[in-house]
Amino acid sequence: MWFYNFGLILYVWAIRLVAPRHPKARLWIEGRKDLFLRMREAIAPTDRVIWIHVASLGEFEQGRPIIEQIRKTHPEYKILLTFFSPSGYEIRKNYKGVDYIFYLPIDTPGNARRFLDAAHPEIAIFVKYEFWLNLLRELRRRKIRTYVVSAIFRRNSVFFRPYGGMWRQALESFDVMFVQNEESKKLLATLGFDNVLVAGDTRFDRVAEIAHTAKRIDVIDRFKGDKRLFVAGSTWEPDEELLIRLINDNPDVKFVVAPHEMDESRIARLMAEIKNGALRYTQCTPRTSYGSRQVLILDTVGILASVYGYATWSYIGGGFGAGIHNTLEAATFGLPVAFGPNYLKFKEARDLVTLAAARSVTDYEQLRTWFVPLRDNEDFLLKTSRIAKDYTTRHQGATGIIVKTIFH
Numbered sequence: 474m475w476f477y478n479f480g481l482i483l484y485v486w487a488i489r490l491v492a493p494r495h496p497k498a499r500l501w502i503e504g505r506k507d508l509f510l511r512m513r514e515a516i517a518p519t520d521r522v523i524w525i526h527v528a529s530l531g532e533f534e535q536g537r538p539i540i541e542q543i544r545k546t547h548p549e550y551k552i553l554l555t556f557f558s559p560s561g562y563e564i565r566k567n568y569k570g571v572d573y574i575f576y577l578p579i580d581t582p583g584n585a586r587r588f589l590d591a592a593h594p595e596i597a598i599f600v601k602y603e604f605w606l607n608l609l610r611e612l613r614r615r616k617i618r619t620y621v622v623s624a625i626f627r628r629n630s631v632f633f634r635p636y637g638g639m640w641r642q643a644l645e646s647f648d649v650m651f652v653q654n655e656e657s658k659k660l661l662a663t664l665g666f667d668n669v670l671v672a673g674d675t676r677f678d679r680v681a682e683i684a685h686t687a688k689r690i691d692v693i694d695r696f697k698g699d700k701r702l703f704v705a706g707s708t709w710e711p712d713e714e715l716l717i718r719l720i721n722d723n724p725d726v727k728f729v730v731a732p733h734e735m736d737e738s739r740i741a742r743l744m745a746e747i748k749n750g751a752l753r754y755t756q757c758t759p760r761t762s763y764g765s766r767q768v769l770i771l772d773t774v775g776i777l778a779s780v781y782g783y784a785t786w787s788y789i790g791g792g793f794g795a796g797i798h799n800t801l802e803a804a805t806f807g808l809p810v811a812f813g814p815n816y817l818k819f820k821e822a823r824d825l826v827t828l829a830a831a832r833s834v835t836d837y838e839q840l841r842t843w844f845v846p847l848r849d850n851e852d853f854l855l856k857t858s859r860i861a862k863d864y865t866t867r868h869q870g871a872t873g874i875i876v877k878t879i880f881h
Contacts, residue, residue, distance in 0.1 A: 474639055477606055478581060485579055500559035504576040512591035515573050516553065524553045524594035526577060528603055529561035531799065535623050536600040538678040538872040540570050547880060553592055557603070564774060580605040589615060596879065598622060606639060609646040619646050622875050623675050625820070626657040633660065651875050654820065670878060673871035674821070680778075680805040681869050687782040687806075692757045693729070694783075696769045700727040701785045704808075706777050707733040707798035708790035712813060713743060715837045716788065719844065720768060721748050726848070729780055731771035733790055733798065740770055778802045785854070786847055788840075792816055792833065800825060807862035809847050809854070811840060821864075830861040 492498040516522065525540060527533045533556070540552060552571040556562035566574050578584040585607040597612055597619045604621075612619045631637040632644065641664055644650070651672040652658055658669045693702075703726050705716050713730070720728050732739060744751045749767035757769075771777060781787060787803035792813020800810050800822050810831040816822040825831035832843040847854050 474606070477639065481579055481581060497559050500563060501576075504559065504562060505578060508575060508578055509587050509591050512573070512575060512588075516551070516592060518593070520551045520572075520593075521549060522553050522592055522594045523547075523550045523596045523598065524555065524592055525571075525598045525600065526555045526557075526603055527561060527600045529556065529558035530564055531561075532600040532602070533561050533565055534679050534799075535674070535676050536598070537570070538675045538682065539598065539622060539875055542872050542876045544570060546876065550595070553594065577605075580607045582607045582611075585611040589617070596620070598879075601625070604640065604643055606643050609643045613646040618648050618879075620649050620651065620875075620879060621647050622651045622672070623871065624650055624652045624657065625654065626652065626660045628660060632664065649878060651871070651878075653871075670874070672874040672878075673868055675871045675875070676799075676801055676821075677805075677865055677868040678870070678872040680799075680801045680865060683778045683802060684782065684805045687779040688776070690776060690779060690783075691759075692754060692761075692769070693780055695761075696729075696752070696757075696763045696766070697727055697783055698763070700725070702727045702729065702783050703786045703788070704729045704731070704777075704781055704784040704803070705788040706731045706781070706790065706803065708788070709733055709794055710739055711793035712788065712790040713739065715834070715840050717743065717746050718837050719840055721746075722841065723844075723848070724749055724767060726767075728768045729771055729784075730768060731777045731780070735772050740772060743768070743770060781806045781808060784808055786811075786844065788812065797822060800831065801865060804830065804861040805865040807858035809843075809857045809861060811843050821868075825861065825864060828860050828864060830857055830864060 488498045488501055492502050523543060525536055527536050543550065544552065553573045554571040555575050555577040557577050562576055568574060578588050589611055594617060597617055599621045601623050626632060631640045644666060648668065650661065650669045652669055653674045655671055658671050661669045708730055716730060730743060747768050749765055751768035751770055752766050753770050753772050755772050771780065781803045787808040787810050789797050789800050789803060789810055789812040791797045792815045796818050797812045797816045803810050804825060810825060811834055814833050814835050816833055822831060826833060834840045834843060847857060
């Protein structure tokens with residue numbers, strides 16, 4: 474355990490070292506200043522608290538259906554939400570669905586005690602991958618009911634390694650582990666855990682709610698007009714290299730491109746290399762004339778999920794890097810999906826490929842070969858769209874299972 478604690482100290486030192494020239498690192502440090510004092514001032518000793526922890530924005534979206542279900546069915550509790558990453562906290566720090574939002578302190582033994590003293594939760598819920606050893610040990614010592622939800626366990630993870638003893642011990646803190654699939658349950662059974670329930674993935678419930686409440690967006694309405702729309706979400710530079718060619722080869726199709734990061738040089742390149750013109754969403758006004766402009770660059774956050782509702786086809790970025798982003802937000806609208814080659818870590822992407830509702834591409838020729846039949850054959854498009862929609866509908870329901878089990 475000493476090397477885990479020592480590693481955390483080194484991690485904090487490294488972040489402090491780069492913070493002066495790295496905005497995210499600076500936010501990470503500044504967001505934790507006077508944390509325990511701010512928590513004690515906000516959370517009353519008499520509050521009945523449910524604590525939900527997420528790593529970043531993706532895990533927040535995964536936990537959100539649970540938060541909203543608890544808020545609806547158990548209003549006697551106050552909900553505390555914590556983030557580890559600035560990329561989640563800074564975007565959702567004003568989220569109204571909970572009572573308190575803070576950063577999670579670095580997981581030292583002393584911080585674990587001080588955090589739980591200030592939060593005094595009756596129930597703790599970790600979303601997907603967060604296994605903080607000191608916090609879990611302290612939760613177990615205090616006999617606080619603790620759960621992990623939408624978790625996935627893989628055979629090559631640390632829990633199943635000969636040196637993974639302290640990580641296996643951490644799993645003993647959970648009253649129930651809600652996992653996404655049978656494989657995870659079987660793997661945990663090899664370690665002797667039988668407090669495992671296959672509930673599925675709460676993201677299916679979240680994207681269903683997004684589709685149900687999708688907003689009408691005036692700029693998208695006017696930009697799209699009577700054309701068909703292709704939406705590329707969370708793109709990186711290698712994705713955009715393929716998309717620029719696809720855009721220029723399909724002048725009769727409108728495109729929305731939503732870069733994962735608002736890099737000005739990449740946005741400038743997109744606008745320069747698109748033959749039929751591009752606009753930035755943030756520069757559009759009620760007086761903007763869209764004319765023959767073919768591309769709208771979505772240089773804002775918070776509306777991409779609704780924009781998918783206008784589309785006929787979609788592309789999800791990240792597959793030429795660490796891994797693809799959220800495919801379900803597109804699939805829930807019945808969109809055929811394409812993405813780069815690094816998708817195998819994501820079960821829903823593998824499933825969609827198997828069902829022929831999605832295609833992994835490694836170069837432009839493969840992207841074009843995927844797109845042209847979906848562009849030109851209406852029956853094929855409708856069949857593919859129905860498969861994507863049916864898949865997302867079939868996997869809904871995890872939230873109800875989790876909340877019912879926790880509060881049985």
